Amino acid sequence: xxxxxxxxxxxxxxxxxxxxxxxxxxxxxxxxxxxxxxxxxxxxxxxxxxxxxxxxxxxxxxxxxxxxxxxxxxxxxxxxxxxxxxxxxxxxxxxxxxxxxxxxxxxxxxxxxxxxxxxxxxxxxxxxxxxxxxxxxxxxxxxxxxxxxxxxxxxxxxxxxxxxxxxxxxxxxxxxxxxxxxxxxxxxxxxxxxxxxxxxxxxxxxxxxxxxxxxxxxxxxxxxxxxxxxxxxxxxxxxxxxxxxxxxxxxxxxxxxxxxxxxxxxxxxxxxxxxxxxxxxxxxxxxxxxxxxxxxxxxxxxxxxxxxxxxxxxxxxxxxxxxxxxxxxxxxxxxxxxxxxxxxxxxxxxxxxxx
Amino acid sequence: xxxxxxxxxxxxxxxxxxxxxxxxxxxxxxxxxxxxxxxxxxxxxxxxxxxxxxxxxxxxxxxxxxxxxxxxxxxxxxxxxxxxxxxxxxxxxxxxxxxxxxxxxxxxxxxxxxxxxxxxxxxxxxxxxxxxxxxxxxxxxxxxxxxxxxxxxxxxxxxxxxxxxxxxxxxxxxxxxxxxxxxxxxxxxxxxxxxxxxxxxxxxxxxxxxxxxxxxxxxxxxxxxxxxxxxxxxxxxxxxxxxxxxxxxxxxxxxxxxxxxxxxxxxxxxxxxxxxxxxxxxxxxxxxxxxxxxxxxxxxxxxxxxxxxxxxxxxxxxxxxxxxxxxxxxxxxxxxxxxxxxxxxxxxxxxxxxx
Numbered sequence: 135x136x137x138x139x140x141x142x143x144x145x146x147x148x149x150x151x152x153x154x155x156x157x158x159x160x161x162x163x164x165x166x167x168x169x170x171x172x173x174x175x176x177x178x179x180x181x182x183x184x185x186x187x188x189x190x191x192x193x194x195x196x197x198x199x200x201x202x203x204x205x206x207x208x209x210x211x212x213x214x215x216x217x218x219x220x221x222x223x224x225x226x227x228x229x230x231x232x233x234x235x236x237x238x239x240x241x242x243x244x245x246x247x248x249x250x251x252x253x254x255x256x257x258x259x260x261x262x263x264x265x266x267x268x269x270x271x272x273x274x275x276x277x278x279x280x281x282x283x284x285x286x287x288x289x290x291x292x293x294x295x296x297x298x299x300x301x302x303x304x305x306x307x308x309x310x311x312x313x314x315x316x317x318x319x320x321x322x323x324x325x326x327x328x329x330x331x332x333x334x335x336x337x338x339x340x341x342x343x344x345x346x347x348x349x350x351x352x353x354x355x356x357x358x359x360x361x362x363x364x365x366x367x368x369x370x371x372x373x374x375x376x377x378x379x380x381x382x383x384x385x386x387x388x389x390x391x392x393x394x395x396x397x398x399x400x401x402x403x404x405x406x407x408x409x410x411x412x413x414x415x416x417x418x419x420x421x422x423x424x425x426x427x428x429x430x431x432x433x434x435x436x437x438x439x440x441x442x443x444x445x446x447x448x449x450x451x452x453x454x455x456x457x458x459x460x461x462x463x464x465x466x467x468x469x470x471x472x473x474x475x476x477x478x479x480x481x482x483x484x485x486x487x488x489x
Numbered sequence: 490x491x492x493x494x495x496x497x498x499x500x501x502x503x504x505x506x507x508x509x510x511x512x513x514x515x516x517x518x519x520x521x522x523x524x525x526x527x528x529x530x531x532x533x534x535x536x537x538x539x540x541x542x543x544x545x546x547x548x549x550x551x552x553x554x555x556x557x558x559x560x561x562x563x564x565x566x567x568x569x570x571x572x573x574x575x576x577x578x579x580x581x582x583x584x585x586x587x588x589x590x591x592x593x594x595x596x597x598x599x600x601x602x603x604x605x606x607x608x609x610x611x612x613x614x615x616x617x618x619x620x621x622x623x624x625x626x627x628x629x630x631x632x633x634x635x636x637x638x639x640x641x642x643x644x645x646x647x648x649x650x651x652x653x654x655x656x657x658x659x660x661x662x663x664x665x666x667x668x669x670x671x672x673x674x675x676x677x678x679x680x681x682x683x684x685x686x687x688x689x690x691x692x693x694x695x696x697x698x699x700x701x702x703x704x705x706x707x708x709x710x711x712x713x714x715x716x717x718x719x720x721x722x723x724x725x726x727x728x729x730x731x732x733x734x735x736x737x738x739x740x741x742x743x744x745x746x747x748x749x750x751x752x753x754x755x756x757x758x759x760x761x762x763x764x765x766x767x768x769x770x771x772x773x774x775x776x777x778x779x780x781x782x783x784x785x786x787x788x789x790x791x792x793x794x795x796x797x798x799x800x801x802x803x804x805x806x807x808x809x810x811x812x813x814x815x816x817x818x819x820x821x822x823x824x825x826x827x828x829x830x831x832x833x834x835x836x837x838x839x840x841x842x843x844x
Binding site for chain 1: 702705751757828
């Protein structure tokens with residue numbers, strides 16, 4: 135497969151994506167399909183967050199109005215307003231998961247959780263209903279506490295005991311540790327049971343800490359870590375481990391918020407990969423000798439965990455080798471504009487347009 | 490002392506500062522005195538670097554033409570062009586030190602060193618002449634080598650074996666490990682002999698990694714590290730250890746290079762503290778209960794190591810408490826502009842103008 139000039143991938147599925155609201159959503163929602171994907175697992179951290187079934191269905195309808203071809207799997211934002219009854223209602227309405235954000239850790243997470251015990255009745259209902267719990271697995275930083283020493287670099291490893299405890303308390307609850315960035319997280323998930331999976335982004339397969347030091351376009355949460363951490367992500371993809379799969383965490387922001395910091399206003403956290411996602415992932419996997427694992431990573435593994443097998447008539451995305459083709463510098467629609475990861479750099483694969 | 494409303498500091502000395510060239514130098518050189526300092530230990534990483542005695546003396550004359558009051562201690566840039574004879578010539582001309590930059594690690598370091606053995610004849614001559622070796626103590630990152638795992642986060646601890654080896658080979662050579670950022674570096678220097686000292690910047694007493702994640706104004710090399718690392722810097726200052734002293738590494742860049750990254754061009758590395766330096770250091774030391782160590786940290790310790798005791802008639806800088814005073818948003822001269830660290834934030838001390 136690695137020497138072929140074309141690759142055919144059945145029903146690529148992005149199991150973690152931010153499709154935003156309003157005009158920005160009008161611009162970026164279509165990029166799911168442009169990037170080769172036919173399924174989007176949609177994050178609920180809007181302003182305000184998606185906290186109940188009605189809001190999720192309304193948001194889904196808005197996304198379908200923009201691009202009806204993509205299958206949108208919807209999620210709720212874990213908050214004190216959620217109830218076991220609402221979980222059962224959400225399940226009946228086809229909502230797939232609940233996303234937990236630690237308070238203040240990333241974009242629009244001010245309403246996030248501080249401890250999990252209070253949510254055990256919710257998790258019990260989710261386990262009964264077979265819904266998925268999606269975890270942004272980071273502990274909030276505590277720079278003024280040198281004893282705990284928690285900062286963006288160890289926020290993920292420090293979260294793992296919570297994952298282990300949750301899995302022990304709810305062994306049948308399907309849990310996804312989102313956007314893993316460390317060897318510790320990879321090892322932890324591997325050692326847990328079959329109800330625990332892990333998404334990996336494209337950009338975390340490419341970046342290390344040096345890449346975002348002074349380079350705001352590569353700044354996201356969780357931040358990219360040490361070279362050995364990136365290596366662990368690559369190794370588990372190369373291994374083809376069935377509980378590890380793509381969730382792009384593609385997170386568009388207006389260029390002004392990404393490019394420019396003032397002394398009082400940092401840049402926005404997020405890397406935007408949607409419009410180039412499948413070619414980029416193919417390019418990266420090939421760079422570390424794992425092109426034969428592409429279909430499992432971008433489709434099969436995640437679909438199996440989410441119990442969303444590709445349909446017999448599912449779309450197949452065809453990639454072909456290309457030389458000297460550069461990623462667009464930006465995409466725009468009206469006043470909205472987004473700059474992709476890898477802008478104006480070469481990718482060795484492109485999507486073959488449908489006949 | 491910590492409850493007084495004024496503090497009198499004898500002859501503050503900044504043992505690591507970047508005074509730049511041309512119009513930017515015209516703007517920033519006067520900020521040494523504005524920040525309360527009467528001695529500047531001047532870095533040689535200009536474009537091109539200061540590589541010999543003549544260039545250093547010419548640069549010194551340029552700085553004296555801008556502000557003749559400050560005492561400028563000059564340094565040479567360690568490079569293959571340097572010879573033992575040039576070291577002896579530099580010593581006779583009053584040049585104090587030689588600065589070593591690992592290749593490519595920070596601003597204008599492309600001509601820096603790759604290994605030290607080739608420079609042993611230089612170091613021998615420096616030891617004989619009692620000149621000071623100033624080390625930017627970082628190993629170049631190797632993101633493509635997950636086994637070595639070297640990145641901006643461990644570049645300094647990974648350098649320490651080189652410091653230990655250099656000190657063992659040249660026990661009488663005075664060596665300064667510049668701008669320490671880690672507990673490992675502090676412990677290492679403490680465990681070495683009296684000929685090894687260490688500078689600490691103001692901003693590394695304030696920042697941790699979270700502060701520069703997405704915030705380019707706080708991005709510098711070495712990057713600020715974990716909360717526990719910052720705590721180690723604070724502890725050694727609080728201890729009043731005589732071989733640890735201020736070197737601001739104040740490094741101005743045009744705001745456009747600090748504020749804005751493009752996908753292909755990261756922000757410049759450097760934090761600019763000169764115009765507010767003594768009030769800022771007083772503010773920070775007070776925040777961790779070390780105001781009684783201020784004079785040693787900003788004057789006595791460094792002057793003792795550099796054998797530059799304050800003269801009997803030395804200038805005394807007087808600080809007084811102030812409430813609600815904010816740091817200027819910027820300083821400008823002609824087309825040049827610089828934005829300071831802590832811009833528009835409050836500092837609890839100000840310099841009393843001379844009568």
